Amino acid sequence: MALMKKLFFLFTLFLGTSLMFGQEDTTVKGVVINATEGVPLESVNIVNINQVKGTTTNARGEFEIKAKATDTLHFSYLGFKSIRVRVTNDWIKFGSSTIELTELAFALEEVVVNEFKLTGFLEVDIQQVPMNTNYRYSISGLQTGYEAGGSSSNAVTRVLGAVFNPADFLHSMFGKQPNEMRKLKKMKQDDEIRTLLANRFDREMLVALLQVDRVDLDEIIRQCNYSKNFIETANDLQILDAISECYEEYKVLSRNRKYGKL
Incomplete structure (x- = not known):
């Protein structure tokens, strides 16, 4: 009976340790592409909101970041709509995933530059400097x-x-x-x-x-x-x-x- 208790204890300890290590240091990989053209996007900003870890995509649009199941990844790129993606066990288990970003339509605002009219006299011109x-x-x-x-x-x-x-x-x-x-x-x-x-x-x-x-x-x-x-x-x-x-x-x-x- 004592032997059975010891075996059960060792089995429980082994199982708990395995689960603990299985949940640590997991990462997810993926490729970020332009949803319209299907081409990879370089230098996309990726942040794991839960673990406060960040990375960027390489020239092939690839990335790898530390994450565990239920973490949320935030993807942002200039001129594209930012998205959040939830990490799943399947993603961690089966490897790379493709993330698509959609371009934003935006117009540049008009910028008015007020030119300084310099007189050549330091005492006068310095008054124009904010x-x-x-x-x-x-x-x-x-x-x-x-x-x-x-x-x-x-x-x-x-x-x-x-x-x-x-x-x-x-x-x-x-x-x-x-x-x-x-x-x-x-x-x-x-x-x-x-x-x-x-x-x-x-x-x-x-x-x-x-x-x-x-x-x-x-x-x-x-x-x-x-x-x-x-x-x-x-x-x-x-x-x-x-x-x-x-x-x-x-x-x-x-x-x-x-x-x-x-």
Whole structure:
């Protein structure tokens, strides 16, 4: 009887170990093509939203990315409609899959360039150059962010008022979505993700990874006291770093308030 129990225990241990290793380090492969022409697409951005892993397709449209069953992959490419694809056991088991992206029809917006009329006199011409009036409010001991510019006399009041207001948007976002906020660290640590974000300005990948609306994403940055100009011109990597920094400031300020340091 004792022998049977030992055999049963060993069998259960072996089975559990096999299942555990079977679920680790699985990857999926595939080819991304143009749905209309059937040709492979190079440099398509692919992100595993669940595991916060990224990659791009090669010259033959091929890719391989770490993923397990039920993970969601986000595919995006300039001029094409982005899609999300759920990873299945069959995909992992049987190999490569073909992903089709559909082209978007879009029109370029008219851009008006205002030409500077220079007079040749430095004192006069310098008045025509727009000055950077953006402020990034800061508190001593915390990071200052990307934006340059002077400090504001009411910086501390504004920052503390924003963070400590119970109905504040930052508190709502950072407090109610800790899982999404924890993804920030993973995103900052993944070189592939950072490379992808550094070349993007559409916020689409950030929205997909953080599971927030575009409007909410912009509002997070605004509530962190970044300027409208920064929100409109920063690349996605800068936005990621700005949100991450703001989240760290929020935690420090909240901890200081808890222990009565502010």
